[in-house]
Amino acid sequence: MNRRTAIAGFLPGFLLLALALLLHGCGNNSSARPVATAQPAREPQQSPAPANAPADENLIPVTLQLNWFPEAEHGGYYAALAHGYYREAGLDVKILPGGPDSPVVQQVARGMVDFGVVNADNILFGRAQQAPIVAVMAPLQISPRCILVHESTGIRGLRDLKNVTLAVSSSNAFTQYLRHELKLDNVKIVPYSGNVTHFLLNKNYAQQAYVFSEPFVARKAGGDPRVLMLSEIGFNPYTSTLFTNDEKIRDKPELVEKMVKASIKGWEKYVNSPEKANEAIHAANPQMDLDILAYGARTLEPLVYDQTAEAEGLGTMSRARWQKLADQLIASKQMKADKADVRGAYTTKFLR
Amino acid sequence: MSEAVRAAARAVLPPAVFLILIVVGWQLAIVVWQLPPYLVPSPQDVWASAQEHAADLGWAIPLTGAAALTGFGLSLVCGTLLGLVFSQFKWVQRSIYPYAIFLQTVPIVAVAPLLILWFGYGFQGVVAVSFILSLFPIITAATSGLTQIDPNLVELFAVHNATRLQELLKLRLPNAVPYLVTGAKISCGLAVIGAIVGEIYAGFQGEHIGLGTLITRANAALDTSYVFAGVLGSTLLSIAIFATVSVLGTTILARWHGAAGRDSTTR
Numbered sequence: 001m002n003r004r005t006a007i008a009g010f011l012p013g014f015l016l017l018a019l020a021l022l023l024h025g026c027g028n029n030s031s032a033r034p035v036a037t038a039q040p041a042r043e044p045q046q047s048p049a050p051a052n053a054p055a056d057e058n059l060i061p062v063t064l065q066l067n068w069f070p071e072a073e074h075g076g077y078y079a080a081l082a083h084g085y086y087r088e089a090g091l092d093v094k095i096l097p098g099g100p101d102s103p104v105v106q107q108v109a110r111g112m113v114d115f116g117v118v119n120a121d122n123i124l125f126g127r128a129q130q131a132p133i134v135a136v137m138a139p140l141q142i143s144p145r146c147i148l149v150h151e152s153t154g155i156r157g158l159r160d161l162k163n164v165t166l167a168v169s170s171s172n173a174f175t176q177y178l179r180h181e182l183k184l185d186n187v188k189i190v191p192y193s194g195n196v197t198h199f200l201l202n203k204n205y206a207q208q209a210y211v212f213s214e215p216f217v218a219r220k221a222g223g224d225p226r227v228l229m230l231s232e233i234g235f236n237p238y239t240s241t242l243f244t245n246d247e248k249i250r251d252k253p254e255l256v257e258k259m260v261k262a263s264i265k266g267w268e269k270y271v272n273s274p275e276k277a278n279e280a281i282h283a284a285n286p287q288m289d290l291d292i293l294a295y296g297a298r299t300l301e302p303l304v305y306d307q308t309a310e311a312e313g314l315g316t317m318s319r320a321r322w323q324k325l326a327d328q329l330i331a332s333k334q335m336k337a338d339k340a341d342v343r344g345a346y347t348t349k350f351l352r
Numbered sequence: 353m354s355e356a357v358r359a360a361a362r363a364v365l366p367p368a369v370f371l372i373l374i375v376v377g378w379q380l381a382i383v384v385w386q387l388p389p390y391l392v393p394s395p396q397d398v399w400a401s402a403q404e405h406a407a408d409l410g411w412a413i414p415l416t417g418a419a420a421l422t423g424f425g426l427s428l429v430c431g432t433l434l435g436l437v438f439s440q441f442k443w444v445q446r447s448i449y450p451y452a453i454f455l456q457t458v459p460i461v462a463v464a465p466l467l468i469l470w471f472g473y474g475f476q477g478v479v480a481v482s483f484i485l486s487l488f489p490i491i492t493a494a495t496s497g498l499t500q501i502d503p504n505l506v507e508l509f510a511v512h513n514a515t516r517l518q519e520l521l522k523l524r525l526p527n528a529v530p531y532l533v534t535g536a537k538i539s540c541g542l543a544v545i546g547a548i549v550g551e552i553y554a555g556f557q558g559e560h561i562g563l564g565t566l567i568t569r570a571n572a573a574l575d576t577s578y579v580f581a582g583v584l585g586s587t588l589l590s591i592a593i594f595a596t597v598s599v600l601g602t603t604i605l606a607r608w609h610g611a612a613g614r615d616s617t618t619r
Contacts, residue, residue, distance in 0.1 A: 105574060106390060122574075129390035129574045165473075170552075170565045171572035190473040191553055191565075193465055334573055 059092035062259060063113040066098040067122075070285040072212050072274075072296025073240045074117060076139050076304075078284075079277035080266025089258040097284060108245055109133050115244050115259060119143075120237035120325055121173040123346070128339035132246040135346040137260045137315040138238035139267045142231050142303040145174055145239075148199060148214060149206040151224040158182060158228045167192045167199075167207040173334060174208075177235050180332035199223060211303075212296035237325050238317060239303075249347065260350040264315045271301045317346050393577035401577035402584065409585050411560040416547050417589050419475060419562070423482025424543035424593070427490050428536060430483075435494020439524060440516075445495065455488040460546070464553040477554030478547055478562070485546030486539040493535025497528025533601035540597045544590045563589070 066074050077095060080086050086093040096113065098104060105123075108116040109131035116133075126133045149155045153164065158178075162185040168175040169192045178184070192208050196218045199205050209215060211227055218225040230236065242263055249256055270277050274297035282290055309316055322342045329335040375395045381387065382394050389397060402409060434452070438445035464481050471480040501523060509519045551564030561569075563586045570578035 109388075109390060125573045125575075126390060129576065130388045131390040131574070170561070171568045173573070176569075188473075191468075193468070 059087065059090055060255060062086075062091045062093045062115065062255070063096060064093055065096045065102065065104050065107055065113040065116045067102055067104050067116070067118045067240075068098050069287070070095070070097050070281045071288055072278075072281070072293055072300055073140065073144060073210070075270040075274055075277050075281065075293075075297055075300065076240075076267025077117065077242075077263060078266070078280045079270040079274065080262050082276045082280040083266065083269055085262040085265045085269075086259075089262040091255075091258055091262065093259075093262075095284070105131055105133060108243060111245060111247065114248065114255075115242060117240050117242060119239050120241055120322065120345075121329060123241065123243055124322075124326055124329060124335065124340065124342070125173075127341040127345045128335050133243050134246060134249055134344065135238070135241045135243045135317065136249075136256060136350050137242040137263055138240075138317045138346075139242070139263075139315055140239035140300070140303050141306040141309050141316075142229075143236045143239050144211045144300070144303055145230040145235075146209050146211045146215075147206055147228045147230070148196075148209045148218060148225040149228060150199075150203050151226045152203060153206075153226075155206075155226070155228070158230070158233050161206065161228075162186055164188075164204045164206045165190055165198075165202065167205065169208060172208070173237070173329060173332075174230050174235055176332045176334050177328055178230075181233060181235070196221065196223065199225070212299035213292065216292055216295045234324075235328060236321075238321070242315075246344075253350075257350045260315070264313075264351075267304060267314055270297060271304050313351065315351055317348055317351075322346055389576060390574050391576070393580050397577040398580040398584065401575075402581040405578060405581060408561075408566060409581065412563045412566045412582070413585050413589050415560060416544070416551065416562040416564065416586065417593070419478040419550065420482050420540075420543040420547035420589070420593065422475075422479045423546055424486050424536075424540050426479070426483045427486040427539055427543065431487050431490025431535070431539075432494045432532065434491050435498055435528070438491075438495045439498035440520070445499075449495070452488065452491050455484060455491075458484065460485055460549055464549060467550075468554045471554075473554050478550035481550030481554070482543045482546030485549070486543035489535045489538040489542065490532070493531040494528060497531030498524045501527055530605060533597075533605060536597050536601060537594065540593045541590050544586060544593060548586060 064077060066077075068074075070078065074095075081093055081095060098117075104116040104118050105126040107113045109126065120135065120138070123133060123135050147158060147161070147166070147168075149161070149164065155161060155164070159182060161182060165188045166184070167190050168178070175189075179189070196207070196214055199207050199214075199218060200221055200223050207214075209225075209227070211229065215225045215227050242260065244256055244259075266277070274294065278290055278293040278297060281293055282288055304314060308318070319342070322345055326335070326340040326342045330337045330340060378392075379395055382392060393401070434448075438449060460481060463484070467480045467484070468477045471477045498520075505523055506519070509523055514522070547562070548564035548567070551562040552568055563582055567579055567582040567586075570576075570582060
């Protein structure tokens with residue numbers, strides 16, 4: 001359900017699951033684990049409550065399940081936690097780190113957790129399989145998903161992509177879309193390995209990436225990555241989308257509204273001064289160094305505040321965008337037209 | 353003739369009835385507990401999905417099967433050869449066998465990406481994973497079969513001044529056949545698992561994809577009925593390979609092993 005391939009690191013923890021993995025597939029978690037080792041799922045650091053926050057016993061406990069290990073793309077949620085915005089709203093939010101194959105959609109659909117974070121394509125896939133889930137806020141208007149190529153290949157855009165080995169996660173929605181949309185002359189598609197090693201070794205190697213992570217790592221290691229954004233060819237699912245289930249929206253709308261408002265406040269804080277949130281992310285996921293997180297937060301800002309978000313406010317979503325994504329998933333044969341449920345997949349009523 | 357029909361019915365009927373019970377129970381569970389498709393697909397959804405994706409599955413099963421059979425074949429050859437060396441040179445066995453156990457415990461998801469680095473993407477990478485996973489049972493079976501011999505028979509051969517080669521061909525190899533057949537039955541299932549895991553790391557480049565990639569992809573889209581259809585495909589593949597190995601094994605046991613037995617009585 002998430003964006004990354006399980007391939008990369010975290011292996012030791014998953015060895016016993018080899019068989020389960022096999023039946024379960026590898027998940028479409030993708031993108032880089034620049035450093036590949038097991039990551040203990042630690043509790044995120046709770047910051048001390050601000051003086052004006054209500055006493056602990058009055059807080060409503062809320063769980064938020066991430067789709068991946070804590071990273072910059074979850075920054076706003078950590079900012080809301082670290083700066084006490086959730087507590088001010090009367091919520092005792094516990095952020096649960098995810099990982100490869102985290103069944104976030106299923107957990108939220110079954111009410112095992114209150115809220116989850118996934119990308120818009122996961123929401124549509126879930127709705128298509130009758131999972132009663134609803135997106136309530138989309139912090140990243142522009143998908144950070146990109147393809148890295150070497151500057152020396154002379155490739156300037158995704159439509160010029162040819163004569164390379166392209167490493168992408170087989171299970172990602174964008175992969176199917178690329179295969180559907182681009183000609184890919186003499187492009188050998190291989191599974192994504194989870195880091196930039198192959199990329200650094202091979203001049204004709206291209207790979208999937210998240211714009212705030214791998215380009216930084218590749219450059220730091222002396223590579224010459226050129227970033228080709230997926231959004232440039234129109235594939236642009238809302239990313240790190242906050243979602244919950246139908247039941248919660250029906251029975252506890254005020255709780256959902258508090259969660260949405262406090263999360264938006266967190267994201268506004270994160271793009272302006274991410275330091276405290278980055279420390280919380282680093283504490284929850286020590287693999288993420290503060291310098292890469294700082295780069296990540298800087299890179300995220302234009303993805304959060306595109307023209308639409310500038311005009312309508314952070315977190316906004318539109319019918320046209322959801323419909324376009326559904327059409328793309330249908331056209332690339334990832335979803336059947338009669339199963340698409342755009343209307344039920346999101347609501348903007350908590351954003352006002 | 354009617355006796356043969358009755359025998360066939362005795363063989364086929366019980367598993368068929370059991371299968372029907374399982375499918376009915378599965379369907380009932382979905383209706384009674386109102387399980388949504390994102391958790392469990394219904395049997396007819398799986399069937400419909402298998403039919404809808406028949407073309408993809410029709411490519412995936414032989415692709416994965418070819419890799420699994422190649423890995424299994426390599427395991428059979430290399431495992432038996434290693435067993436031969438172990439049985440002939442005790443010191444080799446003593447120094448290397450402990451490391452062969454490493455194969456048994458090797459965390460395949462950890463080394464699979466490395467195997468891909470060494471062997472490359474595509475078919476050969478998939479075969480490498482399948483091979484590593486299916487090798488150990490053959491080594492063990494061959495080594496046991498070639499070394500665990502009735503001491504009286506060894507003495508008998510010694511009394512008759514049999515050469516080492518004669519002892520190997522007339523005594524040790526026939527003794528190893530039943531072991532090898534058992535080892536092969538375990539190994540061939542592992543070879544299929546290895547091929548599917550291998551595909552997750554190494555496959556996915558041509559127009560057609562194997563079962564591993566297919567299942568991963570369907571799983572990502574929460575398309576549980578397609579996942580089940582893919583798992584069903586891999587099960588059918590395993591059963592087909594297992595059945596072939598079993599039949600071949602029984603034939604070999606009956607012919608060669610039996611003939612070897614007769615040899616010793618007529619001599």
